[in-house]
Amino acid sequence: MTLGEIRGILGALVITQRTDMNKEIGRAYCADLMSDVLAFSVTQSLLITGLTNVQVVRTADVADIKAIVFVQGKRPDIDTIATADSKNIPLLVTNLSMFETCGRLYENGLRSAAGDTP
């Protein structure tokens, strides 16, 4: 699934610049605990989170996360967006809840990065 398709499914807003909407996303991981993102090797996936601080972007950078979706319409501040731009990590914002975000992406074929899919 491409990032562009994910944007469409979630009705999301892209808040980073020069975002490659053709970027392929194969897996997703959902967490508000960055410790879990770091601990469970969810590399190369989409991160779905309700946290918007700059550590989310730095965590995504070191863990090789491909893109981040912020749920419930939460927007990170301008410095966090700038950090994401500098690291080439696309940021999307959806008004959907975390449950609805995960549900719609799963329904459209996206699967867990944590490897717990049959």
Add this chain to the structure above:
Amino acid sequence: MTKSSDGVFFLTGKDFTNAGSASSNLKGILDDMGIPADIVRRAAIAAFEAEMNAIIYAVAGMMRYSITPEAVTVTLQDMGPGIPDIDLAMKEGYSTAPDYIREMGFGSGMGLPNIKKNTDKLTINSVVGEGTTLEFVIYLQGLSPETSG
């Protein structure tokens, strides 16, 4: 990969705006040197966990790195409260982090175990009231002192 590199980053305690930037810079250096992606990720994650610990708990610290054709070595030295019981701190889920750290998504007691998981060698020396020195090594191409002779 035959090049070598070393350097140091300085860390300021409670500076959450820049927390993680040293590890992010280190990741960029490793990428630029052509180190395999899996090793870069392991080193970056371990360095990030250690950097966050220093920024959460210490007044100040420094991260030194040394990259050789054999290994990536990172040393975090901090002026912090020290760790009274290292075995206890190594247990998954054990944490002394305050609530505001947990609200940032950290402090769940996974940091030190995750550093151990991602590295080939981990050494922690700590003196209560003075600080902690944490050093980890990741061998390149599966090399270790035992197998490389």
